[in-house]
Amino acid sequence: MPHEDTLNLSIGDLVPRRRIAAKAHRDCINLSGKQVLIDVSAGAVRAVTESPVAIAAELELYFSCLVRKQLRFRRLPGLAPGVVDYVRVIPGLYTLFRAVTTAHCPIAAGGVDGPPVETLPMHQPERFVPDWIRIDYRTGRWVGEFGYARKGT
């Protein structure tokens, strides 16, 4: 998947409860057959509304020496035909889940993307889909977190 449209990668960011408490969008979406609770902060809803292109929040479960949870925010200039994996959260905001692994480790790895990743051919992806997602937009940057067990409820 091309990463030139990546806006930013959110790693280890927290979305405090107060950010999603008031005027936020809360919904249950179906990701790969699993019901997932999603909270989108008021700031994120506003940012989506003001964005000229759709935004995708890709939940990446990164299998490496450790297992990392990260969200890749991308511009979606247009949904390519055949890309049916995206799930609409609100108009202009889409999400999907995928497991990734390091494609190769360049010596000068780093930057916004880190080492390039590729999709891990997962056996039953629905089993690794998280239970909850939180998406926020603050100080000009997309942030988010997702997790397992019903912490988000």
Added chain:
Amino acid sequence: MNAELASQDMDQWLNRKLDEVLPTKLQEIEDSRTPSMAIIATKGTLDWAYPPFILASTAAALGWDTSIFFTFYGLLLLKKEIPAEVSPLGNPAMPMKMPFGPKWFQDFNWPMPNLLMAAVPGFEKVATGLMKKTFKNKGVASVEELRELCLEADVKMVACQMTVDVFGFDHSEFIPEVTDYVGATYFLPVAQKSDVCLFI
């Protein structure tokens, strides 16, 4: 004589046919086989709690049949609340870094004399907190989450009954998903038949 010749012809034909068919057939069998992994988890500290769950969840993600046998201190990883902590004492390879503050502060490796680590009450709690915070900052899934992923992905988790007895535990202290309480004689055949067997 004719019968012997016919038998030789038959053998030759059979050998040719086997050479022709067997490699493809064996490859088909190999391709359709599900790989398997058996892990023996023996350690209960926080740093050693990650490897079995990371490897098991990765293998399960790839569709492997995965089993973990928890024995000795590893048994604590099956508790409802994982009590794993990390001890920097006697672990000189462990970097002592702070997960907060400016970058230069976070990058600094704090030299901690053994005497300090041994004498200060609660030092392990602090080290555990710092390690958890560092991992959280880097987006690393927690041990609890990894265990949950493993359970979701049908990783079989079996516990050593003898260790349960020795340490005076009760089955009710462990997560209900523990498949069985067994001994080495149960797990060794599982390990024997697995493609990858790891002792952690």
